[in-house]
Amino acid sequence: MKKLNYRADFPILTTQINGEPLTYLDNAATSQKPQAVIDALTHYYTTDNANVHRGVYTLAAKATDQYEAVRDQVAAFLHAARREEVFFTRSATDSLNWVAQTYGDQFVTAGDEIVVTVMEHHSNLVPWQQLAQRKHATLKYIGLTADGQLDLADARRQITAKTKLVAVAHASNVLGVTNPVATIAKLAHAQGAVVVVDGAQAVAHVPVDVQTLDADFYAFSGHKVYGPTGIGVLYGKYALLEQLTPAQFGGEMISDVDWQTTEFAAIPARFEAGTPNIAGVIGLGAALTYLQGVGFDAVQELEQPLTDQLLTGLSQIDGVTVYGPRALADHGPVVAFNLAHLHPHDVATGLDMAGVEVRAGHHCAQPLMRYLKVTATVRASVGFYNNSTDVERFLTALQAVKEFFHV
Ligand SMILES: Cc1ncc(COP(=O)(O)O)c(C=O)c1O
Structure with missing residues (x-):
């Protein structure tokens, strides 16, 4: 049986941000490093x-x-x-x-x-x-x-x-x-x-x-x-x-x-x-x-349900617009979205207070932002070391941001 939990291999995942457990959902910007690489x-x-x-x-x-x-x-x-x-x-x-x-x-x-x-x-x-x-x-x-x-x-x-x-x-x-x-x-x-x-x-x-x-x-x-x-x-x-x-x-x-x-x-x-x-x-x-050693079968087995959880969770929050395809079958582990009229930097800063690290901005793709008729988006992206608790923390923190800004 292949192990399906690799978190212990990544020392940074046991650290805290703003007094909260690190919830790292910015894998598209850079991935964390396993002890083997360090x-x-x-x-x-x-x-x-x-x-x-x-x-x-x-x-x-x-x-x-x-x-x-x-x-x-x-x-x-x-x-x-x-x-x-x-x-x-x-x-x-x-x-x-x-x-x-x-x-x-x-x-x-x-x-x-x-x-x-x-x-x-x-x-x-x-x-x-x-x-x-x-x-x-x-x-x-x-x-x-x-x-x-x-x-x-x-x-x-x-x-x-x-x-x-x-x-x-x-x-x-x-x-x-x-x-x-x-x-x-x-x-x-x-x-x-x-x-x-x-x-x-x-x-x-x-x-x-x-x-x-x-x-x-x-x-x-x-x-x-x-x-x-x-x-x-x-x-x-x-x-x-x-x-x-x-x-x-x-x-x-x-x-x-x-x-x-x-x-x-x-x-x-x-x-x-x-x-x-x-x-x-x-x-x-x-x-x-x-x-x-992990293998791409395991990577996909771990990442797909997390992407699904992200897309489903976001679809249940009023005011969220997701960019890119809606069907999980067409969707990789990167999910860009906006929350009502809120600036993505405000959303990301609110999430950061809960230890949830996501990217906000134009993602070095300004022509795409123009094409989508937005100036920026929030982006959550998973890696195989993330788990459903990470996605739950993200969704809970996003609800808190929504309530804080009354949207
Ligand atoms: C699609 C894509 N291409 C190119 C790059 C550039 O990668 P780097 O900054 O490592 O050169 C990135 C980084 O975010 C990317 O997402």
């Missing part, structure tokens, strides 16, 4: 710290082996065809900017079209806006259905022979939807365009197979998948990576430097200039080992 970081700095790839001594080899083992692990986690298709960055944001500044700058030209969706996080939007401005390309948007899902009919209209690149979130950080990335990839590839997938909100909740999705690039951050901050991943198809000139130059990305010219190292070292975030990579490896 220990891996401490262990690395205590016994294994050395720079990677350059030392000939034992300690350096130990650090390098651990670092490179995580590349294998991430490649397997994403079901990449080759380990060289994975390289480490600072974050999902860094990965997406990298694609814009390499593939985008090298292949997008004036008159081309870049297609994104209205639900994109600024990290998968502003780099494309900037690229479109630099290249005199056109940025186009795929809209939503009435139920808050990606409108595939609109995707068919927007993706045309002029499209060079399509950028889409695997899962939304506001609407709670998981997007049909494989279908979008088919539409894009039929027009000769590449697909860039922002996996920041997906990797902690659903298994990812970049080959089945047929993603050309796939980005995510370590900190949303129970790993440390400051570490990110970019997957790219080898045939595409081979065509790209690096965005950064320096140590360890070269094979030979002459007075005037440089030969670059093989992929992926070519794309990892300078000393990388070694501890971050090792912490990410520990996080993926931990998550795979």
Whole structure:
């Protein structure tokens, strides 16, 4: 029998906020860290710290082996065809900017079209806006259905022979939807365009197979998948990576430097200039080992009822508007809502007084807020370590906020 309660693995969950037990429902912003990840970081700095790839001594080899083992692990986690298709960055944001500044700058030209969706996080939007401005390309948007899902009919209209690149979130950080990335990839590839997938909100909740999705690039951050901050991943198809000139130059990305010219190292070292975030990579490896130990079946078995409890509880509170699909089958573990006319910051501050931590604001998705005709929302998001008591505390605290403001 698999254990179905992982709270004890996360030391922060026993702490208090404002004299109340911590009820952490901001997993979409960042996840808490299991002891296994905290220990891996401490262990690395205590016994294994050395720079990677350059030392000939034992300690350096130990650090390098651990670092490179995580590349294998991430490649397997994403079901990449080759380990060289994975390289480490600072974050999902860094990965997406990298694609814009390499593939985008090298292949997008004036008159081309870049297609994104209205639900994109600024990290998968502003780099494309900037690229479109630099290249005199056109940025186009795929809209939503009435139920808050990606409108595939609109995707068919927007993706045309002029499209060079399509950028889409695997899962939304506001609407709670998981997007049909494989279908979008088919539409894009039929027009000769590449697909860039922002996996920041997906990797902690659903298994990812970049080959089945047929993603050309796939980005995510370590900190949303129970790993440390400051570490990110970019997957790219080898045939595409081979065509790209690096965005950064320096140590360890070269094979030979002459007075005037440089030969670059093989992929992926070519794309990892300078000393990388070694501890971050090792912490990410520990996080993926931990998550795979839990297993995505268990993750979904734990998260789905909590999402259901959130959606049902919110639907029973007068004055609450939920954004995104209503049906649980279409809804992932992120629930955005508003309470009557109250400002989301007031709602979140009221919840915080009861130890309930949620996000309030535009969630780095201002175009989506404009599309939904709101300035901001409150967002509760669960992880597999949350339980029904967390959701009950949240709903009780929300009722108290409602009574306090007389709405
Ligand atoms: C959908 C989505 N994409 C990208 C990001 C950016 O992630 P990071 O800030 O870790 O780079 C986030 C973070 O909230 C996100 O939710």
